[in-house]
Amino acid sequence: MSGSKPDILWSPHQPDRFVICDSELGLYRIGPVGSAETKAGTLPLSEESAATLLAINSDTPYMKCVAWYPKHEPECLLAVGQANGRVVLTSLGQSHNSSCKDLVGKEFVPKHARQCNTLAWNPVDSNLLAAGLDKHRADFSVLIWDISSKYSPEASVAAEKIRLSSVDLDSSTVVTKPLYELGQNDACLSLCWLLRDPKLLLAGMHRNLAIFDLRNTSQKTFVNTKAIQGVTVDPHFHDRVASFFEGQVAIWDLRKFEKPVLTLTEQPKPLTKVAWCPTRTGLLATLTRDSNIIRLYDMQHTPTPIGDETEPTIIERSVHPCESQIGSFAWHPSSQNRMVVVSAANRAMTDFTVFERISLAWSTTTSLMWACGRHLYDCVEEGAEGVESMIEKDIATKMRQRAQSRYGHDTIQVWRNHVLAGGNDPQLKSLWHDLFYMKQCAEDMELKLQGNKQSVVYSGIKNIVKTSSGTTESRRCWSGSDRQTDVPRYHSEERCLALRLCGWISRGPEIDMEAFLRSLEQEREWERAAAVALFNLDIRRAIQILNKGATAEKGDLNLNVVAMALSGYTDEKSSLWREMCSSLRLQLKNPYLCVMFAFLTSEPGAYDGVLYESSVAVRDRVAFACMFLNDAQLPRYIDKLTNDMKEAGNLEGMLLTGLTKDGVDLMESYVNRTGDVQTASFCMLKGSPGEVLKDPRVQCWIENYRNLLDAWRFWHKRAEFDIHRGKLDPTSKPLAQVFVSCNFCGKSISYSCSAMPHQGRGFSQYGVSGSPTKSKVTSCPGCRKPLPRCALCLMNMGTPVSNCPGTGKSDEKVDLTRENKLAQFNNWFTWCHNCRHGGHAGHMLSWFRDHTECPVSACTCKCMQLDTTGNLVPSDSS
């Protein structure tokens, strides 16, 4: 407190009060921002808290150190050590009739004037106040004053002496005789009372740390060291003490006081304050001069003198609570890890909390759990479920929702899968339509050819057009125009197939787009319909569509204007129409309108304006290319487009690659980009039972998807997926997992478990009435010995279950007979893998509803609890 440098003290008992001392004392109250008590004079300390100045005390000049009286009463009593060595008791914000009235103003004066460096109240015997002073010849440097000396009857004699010796002083307020005098011929720089025994005082002397015992003042324990500043006891570990010297902090263990148990990494600048966190074990905060960071040492484990030597676990952290240089800081006595920091220059204060290291983990269902300090926080995604919010969801959430809506499972109307996926992803829409058209074509081909041409369909347009041969060129008139155009159009069987895969034409030899145009009109895709009509060289139809669109969209001026422009089409090379259209088309926002004019204004064979307009769907561009590019241009264009799509992982490119290795490559970059193994798995399972399924990447996606479903406990969905997969990939079917063999002959009894009627069975007496075809086999088909008995009904395995009379629960009977499927399951024989006892599944289930242990006598197996996963409920059961 050398005049300018401030310090902070928290009130030991009032959690919202603290004192800032520099040249004067200022008492503040801390409170939440915007509370009712907020007045104009509050200072913001953080986003949440602000401080109000309650009182100022400038009665005590030349302050060197301050210490707050530790007891409840009198509150707000402060001891101030001055530059001349005097210690003055003072107070702040107290009414005059408060209990400390008698103490305030009291002065304790050493024999020789020198600077008072430090003050420490005894935490138990709170009358005792220790003061550490600079050296003065052979005088004592540690003085322990009794603040109540005047009132204690023993001290009255001493007080009498003082009165006689110091006449000039106000005898009632000045004390010159300390209770104890320690540290002769030395200087004292820091002091603290030991918490393990309040009779012990630890002092940082000139060149040593000394422990004085008040019961025997002639003796002291000491250790020579330079680290004598700022001695402080760990409030959580009373044998642990920190002190510092220059930039070095030493940690001492009082049980082994010879040398520090630990020295912390040296800091470049001298330290000014070191303080243990009172609310958290092993957290030490240090501050160096001219710095805006507080360095924290989180001592999870420090070496102890007892036991073996262990390497310390100390986590170094640094926090910077404010931008300006820090003058001092003080831990809050009770709020977790909280401190107030005061800046060196302008007394600006900051309320600051040091956070614990947070550990965190994601669950499989996208909820986040974290631990901060001793607390756990479960953070779940909440919000509107539904299609609208799908777009902003993470792929994990999307995949879960899609799995629940049976995405990928529509094998008839394949295109519908994109609707199941939420219907708002253009790439998925394109993909599932591609797969739909492929399936349609493949089915047609199958009918027509009965050959192996089916695989051609799935090999993608890239491969289809490669094999194109016998292309014919035709020049067609513009329908609705009598002019002969010079737009060549190309035809071949393969191109025709490609157009079908693009969805432009449906089955049949004729290139008839009317159905496609009608469906586009129905979906109100006016621009796209018009463009398709135009590419079909039907300008009149295009205009008609645009007009219709304009009407339907309540007079969309744009469409009418475009229709008007179209109607003025001329094929003259140098017409004004051409010139204007080719320049103005770029201002059209809709890509389809744009490419219409690009088509009309470009030279035959040079359709880059259409082909490379990336906002036009790939299928439309490919269909266009198949009609208007010659055999040399077409493969080149398709190859380039394919590579672009592969690189981007754009699912629209699936049309080009088909379900080939190229397609897997494309899907690989899609998966790399999105992690959507669900789409990848289902897509690859939609093709012909082909090569792609053998690709290790495809197998990997499928395994990863199954693993996701398992982790989400979507076991039913996983099983459905496996069934679906088994249809296309018979090799994926798992083998039978369990065989039951007869106890006597060791042969499998599965033969008898099948529903085949059995000849000559030996044990038919348990057979209950039922249909004659129903199996009543109760013996091993190999050796005719009876099968094991149900532990509950004591009937042999193979006997249909009868209602459990023992349980006597009527609702159970209903349960057993209500659903035939369930009834059959009840007939099944089941057993515990641990104790090997078992019986009819229905009987076992009803037994374990009320019991934990096995129904077999003397068997204590807790059969039903053995498998924790078995007790989990699938989260997708309906």
Add this chain to the structure above:
Amino acid sequence: MFVARSIAADHKDLIHDVSYDFHGRRMATCSSDQSVKVWDKTENGEWHCTASWKTHSGSVWRVTWAHPEFGQVLASCSFDRTAAVWEEIVGESNDKQRGLSHWIKRTTLVDSRTSVTDVKFAPKHMGLMLTTCSADGVVRIYEAPDVMNLSQWSLQHEISCKLSCSCISWNPSSSRAHPPMFAVGSDDNNVSCGGKVQIYEYNENTRKYSKAETLMTVTDAVHDIAFAPNLGRSFHVLAIATKDVRIFKLVPMRKESTSTGPTMFEVQIVAQFDNHNSQVWRVSWNITSTLLASSGDDGCVRLWKANYMDNWKCTGILKGDGSPLTGLSGQPTAMSTMMGSSVQTSQNAINGMSAGSLHAYFLL
């Protein structure tokens, strides 16, 4: 929108690790109070502590679950220089009916001479294998040859990393194209010691792990490391918590069929964020590795997400302490969430949603 609820953890000291099981229905926590707690989620989403027991004679740094096909098995590691394997058993008492379960120690792994800083099970397809790393810089890989007998663990590999190890992460990829691989991070403070993240790969021919890569650009102390779930991707993604959050991409280079050495990787740094201002303590990936959560010295949990261009952005900030300093852990506290990027704002405006919504990600 993410909403945080506080759970009364009842640990007597700092919690060092939280870990979910495969299904996300169970959770384990470990603490400086030397105990591990197991939590089960009820059908209505509440967490209940079903077991709590003293596991070690020092702070328990990490706890981790084995895949459920190996049973209900946990591993923990501690300052007491040991790692331990725990298995839930159905005891003689009716603990389960009282909502409590019983865990017994199957083995204590005592090979380390220093604090064991991390413990992780290897991916399921490798069998039941456990990896530890310790402050003296040794990674140990144990195997339980008999999954029925978890008291038998044999030390299969001992790999010296030369630097004090703080964290370890297995590459979860089960693809046959990717040999077993793990990354280990060091908390050594000395910048001059070089790269603090080392990647080791199993070599089928030598049957040993050898160093495949050292991330030389990571020179500061590393506190956590996490391989992203691979999910059939052709590359690996690694998140690192050091003085900032870093995301690396490891693209395996096409290998000559004749070469037998370790896979060469093209290492790309895809993101680096110093938003936590200072040290980053933990990183964690979601199941599809599309969301990364990190925690740091600023006391916040941050969420990161990439757009389709592989640009990573902060999409959410959550304050680590729930509510402002009430200190009441038992009461559920609703927490305000702050949004990171401007993308959110526009997206929220479109959807008319509250400012708490987290994702704005267009899948195009």
